[in-house]
Structures are given as C-alpha cells and as structure tokens.
Amino acid sequence: MRQNPQDDGRLRPVDLARRHGLSTQAVRNYEAAGILPDAERTPHGYRTYTPLHAKALRAFLALVPGHGHQTATSIMQAVNRNAIGDALRLVDESHAQLLDDRRTLQAVEAALRDLEPVPQERGEMFVGTLARRLGIRPATLRKWERAGVVQPRRDPRTGYRVFSAADVRDTLLAHQLRRGGHLLEQIAPLIAQVRSAGGVAPLESTLRAWHARLSARGRAMLAGAAALDAYLDCRTAPPDGAERPGDGPA
The missing domain is CATH 1.10.1660.10 (Multidrug-efflux Transporter Regulator; Chain: A; Domain 2)
Incomplete structure (x- = not known):
C-alpha cells in the first residue's frame, strides 16, 4: 500500500x-x-x-x-x-x-504645533523678504523650489517669485523640519500633503493614521x-x- x-x-x-x-x-x-x-x-x-x-x-x-x-x-x-x-x-x-520614522513623526508634529499662523491680510512676499525673515539665503529658497518643497508663483510682469500666505506657511514648516535635520526629499511629500489638505488642521487625521501605521x-x-x-x-x-x-x- x-x-x-x-x-x-x-x-x-x-x-x-x-x-x-x-x-x-x-x-x-x-x-x-x-x-x-x-x-x-x-x-x-x-x-x-x-x-x-x-x-x-x-x-x-x-x-x-x-x-x-x-x-x-x-x-x-x-x-x-x-x-x-x-x-x-x-x-x-x-x-x-x-525608530527613525517615529522620530520623524515627532518632529513633524512639533513643527506643526510651533508653526506660526499666517494671516491672509499679511499679503504676499518676495523671495528676498522671506529669506531675511527666515535668516537664510535667497538661493536656499530657490533650491527648495527646485526640490518641490515650495511652489511660489511668478509675477507675470517682472518674473519675480511671489510667495502667498500659504507659500509662507509651507516655507516656515520646511524651515523648521530642515533645522531638525530632515532632508528635502523627506520634507517635500509632507508639504505636498499640507498643500493638498488646504492647511495644517486637516492633517490631524493623517497624523493619527501615521501613528497607527507605525504601531x-x-x-x-x-x-x-x-x-x-x-x-x-x-x-x-x-x-x-x-x-x-x-x-x-x-
């Protein structure tokens, strides 16, 4: 058998x-x-x-x-x-x-908490003004633009970069994350998410989901x-x- x-x-x-x-x-x-x-x-x-x-x-x-x-x-x-x-x-x-991903999430949450509100009445800013406010060179902002971190519009008459209130918000967030040691390629997707969400507040659910994924x-x-x-x-x-x-x- x-x-x-x-x-x-x-x-x-x-x-x-x-x-x-x-x-x-x-x-x-x-x-x-x-x-x-x-x-x-x-x-x-x-x-x-x-x-x-x-x-x-x-x-x-x-x-x-x-x-x-x-x-x-x-x-x-x-x-x-x-x-x-x-x-x-x-x-x-x-x-x-x-562990590195957890630290990145913590840095993002800290940056979002500390992010200054940008009132709409502040209006638009040119690259030099914004660079001076952040204490960085205008060339740094241009590098961030090439990396897709910020997306200022161009003045149709002069061709100068013009940063709206939302652009200023994105730049401030990117500046805080850069100070935390994060690379531009890590920052760009987050800024894109902030931009598509229409601001920081809608990201709360995204951050909760991020916590859940890490857990x-x-x-x-x-x-x-x-x-x-x-x-x-x-x-x-x-x-x-x-x-x-x-x-x-x-």
Whole structure:
C-alpha cells in the first residue's frame, strides 16, 4: 500500500501551500529564492518538505508585514546559508528605521504645533523678504523650489517669485523640519500633503493614521521576531534523543 508522505512528517508542496493559503507555484518560487531550505526529493524526483520548511515559510510570512518583502527575503536567505549574524543585522536595521520614522513623526508634529499662523491680510512676499525673515539665503529658497518643497508663483510682469500666505506657511514648516535635520526629499511629500489638505488642521487625521501605521509595524515586527526565533530554534535543535550542549549531568 502506498504510504502517505504526511505519515512520517513529510509534506507535499500542495500540503505546505494549503496550510498557508498559497499556491504550489508560490512555494516553489520561495524555495528557488532561498526563502525556504532546499526540498528533499523522492526517488521519483518529487519535492517533499518537512516541518522545518513549514516553520521557514511561517517565519517569512510573519516577517513581511513588519520588514517588507525584500528585507524579509534577505533575512531568510541569510538564515538558510547559516549567516545568522547577517540576518540579525537586517532585523536590527529595520528596527532602527522604524525608530527613525517615529522620530520623524515627532518632529513633524512639533513643527506643526510651533508653526506660526499666517494671516491672509499679511499679503504676499518676495523671495528676498522671506529669506531675511527666515535668516537664510535667497538661493536656499530657490533650491527648495527646485526640490518641490515650495511652489511660489511668478509675477507675470517682472518674473519675480511671489510667495502667498500659504507659500509662507509651507516655507516656515520646511524651515523648521530642515533645522531638525530632515532632508528635502523627506520634507517635500509632507508639504505636498499640507498643500493638498488646504492647511495644517486637516492633517490631524493623517497624523493619527501615521501613528497607527507605525504601531502596526512595531507589532508586526514582534510577531515576525517570534516566528523567526522559532525557525532558528528548529534549525539548531539536536536530533531526537541527542542532548543539547549543557544538558548533561552537572
């Protein structure tokens, strides 16, 4: 009678795929990418997987939400070539990036809190006047314009840059973020969001959503770490009946 591979702990590609809501082709692709260890083969050449492969797949799928597909792939590839230090470094880098993102959010919130109201009656300002107010050079404002941070209009007669009250608001916010050490490419998307929202007040919901996304990433990283630790523990477990180092008599 033909033995079911599952009877001795072995899994067919379809078994592994169904357990994780994937296609068998996805499982094969993950193996080819080094996310899973190489499959064992039957005498007829068919792939068979083990509980170790199931833990590897579970670890990868748990890592993706917190670290992203590319980093999760690199982590699993490192583990599967026994470069554990490289894998842990990648995990550390993701946590460092999350911390940096939290600090950026804090800086944005502080900048928005400290932003001076710009009354409409203040009218428009030319580049030199605004630069003097901020204590920066006019060339700096022109650089910010090229980066898309500010978008002053041009006077049709003179061609001079003219900053409206909203432009002044955007420039003040950008100035505060630059003083906080943030790069123009990080600032430009935020300013665009302020501009499209019509001011700072509508951004409160955006900031709440930003907080929620960072919290979700943090929780996902915790779940990913637990699954990765389980996989690492399974890879280093001694064969049945063997003693772990330090398990012998005292």
